[in-house]
Amino acid sequence: MNDSVKYPAGEGRWKESDRAIAHIDMDAFYASVEILDFPELVGLPVVVGGDSNRGVVSAASYEARKYGIHSAMPIFRAKRLCSGLVIRPGRMTRYVELSREVMKVLHGFSPIVQQLSIDEAYVDLTGTGKLFGRPSSAVCSIKKEILAATSLTCSIGLSSSKLIAKVSSDMNKPDGIAIVPPSRVMDFLHGLPVGAIPGIGGKSEEQLRQIGVRKIGDLSKLKPGYLEERFGKFGRRLEAIAEGRIHSELIPWSQPKSVSNELTMPEDTSDMRTLEKYLLGLADKVGRRLRRQGLKGRTVTLKVKTHKHRLLTRSSTLEHPVNQGRVIYEQTRGLLREYGVPVSLRLIGVGVSGLEPESGGGQFAMFEGPSPGEEKWDRVERAVDSIIDRFGSGAVKKGRQLE
Ligand SMILES: [Mg+2]
Structure with a gap:
């Protein structure tokens, strides 16, 4: 296992009373499961998706990504980018089975787990210090246990809010951990491009660029109230983000029948x-x-x-x-x-x-x-x-x- 731990905004202390939220994201989940179950695929560019003219890529192995292939791309385009592409049909039952193993591991670390999708979840590690040590070592243990239970790797972001945990889990992918300690959150946040915030898409990004906003930090240079005036509810949300009011509770969720x-x-x-x-x-x-x-x-x-x-x-x-x-x-x-x-x-x-x-x-x-x-x-x-x-x-x- 790659034990790499990154501190994208520098190291800092974690007090016992600080919140600690981890975002766990499996690496190229469906494609990795295919490679795990069919070892002859190791080292090959693999995607999971429907091999018809309407098919789309639902997961791409890191080998396939080297060709510029990514999820949601039409299969025919992916084939054009890589002639030796291996296309596997999905095996949902198997993915769900492994997803359950992952969630089981997470529930071993905290009663508060919010599953976001088949391969992503938040875990609230606040106050688990006596059981699992500092949050930074707890996430290392989570990663090891997921690997032991599933033979699959994941990436983890750790911070004091869901938002920053989620954004940072992308920053040391695959098979890595990225940590933003509470004292580094504001610096980290202000340095982020606005598009890094989940929910801020191309169009809002463009509108913000027009008023000179590229990074979250640029938002706090605007006149108070301006964002709300211009963007309404969305503007209020942006203002809150720029001020670091980004805490939201985890919603422990189990799928209804x-x-x-x-x-x-x-x-x-x-x-x-x-x-x-x-x-x-x-x-x-x-x-x-x-x-x-x-x-x-x-x-x-x-x-x-x-x-x-x-x-x-x-x-x-x-x-x-x-x-x-x-x-x-x-x-x-x-x-x-x-x-x-x-x-x-x-x-x-x-x-x-x-x-x-x-x-x-x-x-x-x-x-x-x-x-x-x-x-x-x-x-x-x-x-x-x-x-x-x-x-x-x-x-x-x-x-x-x-x-
Ligand atoms: Mg994933």
Whole structure:
């Protein structure tokens, strides 16, 4: 194992009372698992992804990255960059199995673990000094234990906040540790290019560049209030970051088994159009909750309760996991029509189970890339999500709900 530890903003002390948050990120996770399980791939440029004209790279080995290949790149372009490229289909079950091993190790160091995706998590190491020593040695132990449990390497960022831990875990990749002690946080932060902050993308970066802001430190040279005036809520967030108000709690999270919504209707009904109207609202809500949690599911369930309080469920399992309201609606509507509604109903519900992380998702989501039509719907639904986040669910009604 590479025992390299970097201090990108210099060394500093860690007091017992200081917070200590580690961000753990597995190195080229899917590609590394392929190389681990198929040793003949060692030293070869390997990507995991769908080998079709719609396929995208979902992980690239470090060997493949030397050719400029990176995740989210279309497979055909990756092949053009490297003629000897090895393309492996994804083996999600195996990745999930190893991900569980990683999370198990992390839970051995702290009860407060926030899993971000299949291969990334925060661990709150605050106050664990008596058990694991200084935070800098605790993260070394985490790395060793992950290697022992999975034979895979990871990179770790350690600081006093989630934000800085996450940013620094990229700074000594692969197989390295980067530490920003609490006393060095402000210097570190002010030296960062604004684009290094998760959530600040190309467009905001460009807008900030226009007002002369390249680094976080440049933000604090602006007139107080200016950022809010110009960028609203986003500006307030930037101001907070520039002042080092960046602490947020870890959200210990375990993946739910299913996401569902149901509704007792104002009056019992067997009218198909009325039922479909409610179904559409429920399917949208379930889709939104799935997307917000970064999940997709394969099994879609319709639940109804008759006027005599008899409960019935019907499910269908799909080839690809879904989280779009439109697809969930179509599936449950099909189930409702199959059922035929012979009696009037008092309750109707929609559920999605067989969940998996969206980013590490099924064949459709990551190995193929969405078809243009799907992508458009996906964008529409996400745009709706952001409107609802800002203005509440009353702001958006789809055609059929308006009737
Ligand atoms: Mg990773």
